[in-house]
Amino acid sequence: MAFKFNPQTIKKLRRFREIKRGYYSFIILAAFLLLSLFGEMLINNRALVVSYEGDLYFPTYSAFHAGTDFGLDYPYETNYRQLQQQWRDSGSENWVLMPIIPYSPFENDASSGIFRPEAPNAEKEHYLGTDSTSRDILARLFFGTRIALVFAIGFMAAVYMIGVAVGCAMGYLGGTFDIVSQRLIEIWSNIPFLYMVIIVFSVIPDAFTIFTRILILLGVMVLFSWTSMTYYMRTETYKEKSRDYVAAARVLGASGSRIVFRHILPNVLSTLVTFMPFTIVSAISAITALDFLGFGLPPPTPSLGELLKQGTQTLRTAPWIVMSAFGTLVALLTLVTFVGEAIRESFDPKKFTVYK
Amino acid sequence: MNFLKQSYRETTAMMRTHGLKMLLLMVAAALLTACGGDSEETAGSTLAERDVTPEVQAFYAANPELITFATPADIPTDLVWEDGMDLPDIGSPDARKGGTYNEYLEDFPPTLRFVGPDSNSSARSWISGFYRLTYAVPHANEGGYIPGIAESWAIDQENKTVYVKINPNARWSDDEPITADDQMFAMFFNLSEYIQAPFSNNHYANEYTNITKYDDYTFSMTVTTAKPDMAEYVLYLSPVPEHFYKELGPDFPERYQWRYEPHAGPYHLAEADIDMGVRMVLRRKENWWAKDNKYWRNLFNPDAINLTVIRDTAKRYEAFRSGDLDMFRIATADMWYDSLPDTDPDVASGYIHKSTFYNGGVRGNWGLWINSSRPLLDNLDIRLGIQYASNWELVISNYFRGDVERLNTQNDGYPDFSNTDIAARPFDIDKALEHFANAGFVNRGPDGILVNDQGERLAFTLSTNYDRYADVFTILKEEAIKAGLELRIEILDGAAGFRKNREKQHDIYFMSFAPSQSMYPDYWQSNHSDNAYDDSFLEDGTVNPDRKIKTQTNNLESIADFELDQWIEEYDDSSDKARMIELSHMIQQRHFEYASFSPGFAEPFYRTAYWRWVRWPEGFNFRFTTYPYEMFAHWIDTDMKQETLDARSDGRAFEPHVEVYDQYRGL
Secondary structure: OOOOOOHHHHHHHHHHHHOHHHHHHHHHHHHHHHHHHOHHHOEOOOOOEEEEOOEEEOOOOOOOOEHHHHOOOOOOEOOHHHHHHHHHHHOOOOEEEOOOEOOOOOOOOOOOOOOOOOOOEOOOOEOOOEOOOOOEHHHHHHHHHHHHHHHHHHHHHHHHHHHHHHHHHHHHHOHHHHHHHHHHHHHHOOOEHHHHHHHHHHHOOOOOOHHHHHHHHHHHHHHOOOHHHHHHHHHHHHHHHOOHHHHHHHHOOOOHHHHHHHHHHHHHHHHHHHHHHHHHHHHHHHHHHHHHHOOOOOOOOOOHHHHHHHHHHOOOOOHHHHHHHHHHHHHHHHHHHHHHHHHHHHOOHHHOOOOO | OOOOOOOOOOEOHHHHOOHHHHHHHHHHHHHHHHHHHHHOOOOOOOOOOOOOHHHHHHHHHHOOOOEEEOOHHHOOOOOOEEOOOOOOOOOOOOOOOOOEEEEEEOOOOOOOOOOOOOOOOOOHHHHHHOOOOOOEEEOOOOOOEEEOOEEEEEEEOOOOEEEEEEOOOOEOOOOOEOOHHHHHHHHHHHHOHHHOOHHHHHHHHHHEEEEEEEEOOEEEEEEOOOOOOHHHHHHOOOOOOOOOOOOOOOOHHHHOOOOOOOOOOOEEOOHHHEEOOOEEEEEEOOOOOOOOOOOOOOOOOOOEEEEEEOOOHHHHHHHHHOOOOOEEEOOOHHHHHHHOOOOOHHHHOOOEEEEEEEOOOOOOOOEEEEOOOOOOOOOHHHHHHHHHHOOHHHHHHHHOOOOOEEOOOOOOOOOOOOOOOOOOOOOOHHHHHHHHHHOOOOEEOOOOOEEOOOOOEOEEEEEEOOHHHHHHHHHHHHHHHHOOOEEEEEEOOHHHHHHHHHOOOOOEEEEOOOOOOOOOOOOHHHHOHHHOEEOOEOOOOOEOOOOEEOOOOOOOOOOOOHHHHHHHHHHHHOOOHHHHHHHHHHHHHHHHHHOOEEEOEEOOEEEEEEEOOEEOOOOOOOOOOOOOOOOOOOEEOHHHHHHHHHHHHHOOOOOOOEEEEOOOOOO
């Protein structure tokens, strides 16, 4: 059975499309997200295609190729930019196709040999300049934003899953369960979140990979953020539960889970959806703030917060760092907020229900 | 040190609201907690009366071996008394007293105590370090002792005893006289469990076997071993004011939390000059007892030292540029060359001066401390590979711009004692790969990191608590990948990092121990197996299979070498300098071969920018100084300050001053 939106939802979606500002923001964000999934093909120091002695190589996602694989004299990863230049200069038959921005977010590329911020330079393809250890800012921004967005979406999904489940249960079951859970949640939500992040991060074993560490950070943040959602869900469920249609369903013999999932949840969905973009905004801000303070993603992971921090330290000497990071953050948060406003407006029941 | 960034109070409630507010709230919370000291009660007001004197007397009576009372007639007559008055003067005779010197504090001290919990904070040097006098002090240019609290002293190397005559004019900062009783009390104080300072307890229990009082101003102390620098064990002590610690007891940390101990130096901190969490003002005593002393008369020039808490480097720099701070020490190359270049208008017009001063003495040993008790790292070839895969040359040339020097051993810079034949291993990918291959790592994985037959990746965690060197680690990491080695960087905050290496949980740790001021390096702490494992070896010198890691020691490399142990023990027990030097070279050679320390860099100078009105003696500063303001040889010229400020607003320029003082370079 194909999933069908109910006419109400379709109406809401149409309304959302009519709010141009939010709609286009959504398109831009979605396009960026889609694009960033293939980010390695746009911004990378590994070549897209290498043609060497008749064979084609695609190093972007494949295994690493030592310099010796392409007739160079070093055993470590090939420097494809150099290779490209070398083959061009020598008029060789071999060729290299580099991504649009031929830098990885990790490598130091100092033109003067000294690691320091260098101003934007289109000729060298550092379009936003380099940071304090001569890493390409655009590459770091791009992958930093990707991590922040994916992180925020993951955060939102997890927070909603727990928040909705617990909130619904509280509202639907009510009674002692409700009272006890509420008190527990009050206590839980008073544990200082930042301290917990610091403490947890100081005890997790260092053998974990960066990816695991990011997951742990996500876990800790979710653990201390799901509570806010339960308040809304609880009241909404309470409200819906006392409606006639729920009573009718119960009389017809529907089970508790059927009532919750088929009847109550779809009706409280609009509340949930309007919160989503704002949860994303707060998640992006939180991860940026944590990085800024040095408690977030482990270095050298590219991140907005880390760039902002560098930027504030080099305000006088390298203003392009703070400008890029700040600009990206503002643009990102503005776009998400636009989407959020549009959703809120299109889901506003006042638009459709008029009591006279 | 940037300890615990603990001032951020934060609740999940903030997550509920808009995220951007979070940052603001954090900042606000940080400010609030920074002022948290206000709520602390001033100790003493609600505490019960206490008198420790009977306890002290009972302690003296119970330990006649340790604490002896004698008469002046008991002082040996054949002693050679020295007063250290024949060394050259220090400081400039042009120095003028007066003015206020403005400095910053990284953080407000958690306590004003000199000892006990939390006393080792970043503000410690300002509370007790720079201006506190000991019995004798090393001459800042020549070495050798000059008198502090002591008027004269005599060293009886044979009987391991040092005799000290206290200057009868010496006064505590509350004008009470300093007597031998205060040194007797120091013995009780430092051995007492009340002060909650295990290091002091151990040090006094292990290093001193006797103290004898001859009269009110004369005492002697006997040390355990007649080391070549034995005299320092006594002469570099400070007495402890008995009258001030009358209320010493189990509640010492709370009771004395915010009381400022009197000392013999020129600056005093009055209660009215403490603005909790914000500022402290040290004031020079007009009638300081040693103000006319040959060595001290040209030092300690500013009338007041205004210490303001500024936590962030960028903010400190802005405070300096606006003239709120008189001086700004610059460690990193990017600040020195890019933020404040010689072409900066304030520098070029001579309002701000820049000086680089090459000092002498021992350097900090920045490097990679490899924990050889960890899996894979226990393999010598892996450790050698890591040495060759660490591109310190690139760090030094491209990050530090060639200003710092490569360190060669863990203990560089001790005249005679450092083995100068040892040269640190260079960055060499081929050699690194060769050693990694010997250890079974031959093939590279898809990311270029070496993998062995069991599928293990050649990856280690590089932990540190020095986030200011974060750029150094990213360079090392990127370069190590070339040799197939992955370094996972883990930057911890101060306390977490400290705990990690104390508990030997690190693979590789980047740090430096504070440079020691002693004549020769101490190997026992960091290279002896006593500090690596419990019962490292069986009777016959073979490795004990059941040995367990010993935590809370300075042997961060977990070195346990039976022969090395013998040498270190002989070195520690020896009082023959020539033999000690020979052993020292052998120990360093063996340590080099063990390859568990990748020597990083050493800073052979300090450099600082300061406003024109901060004046310095000829040659800038003294050979054995680590900080420009350590001896307060500089002075504040208040007339010049006005002149400079006026000139700056009128656009009048002065001769620029960018100087390198390298008279002590390489010494």
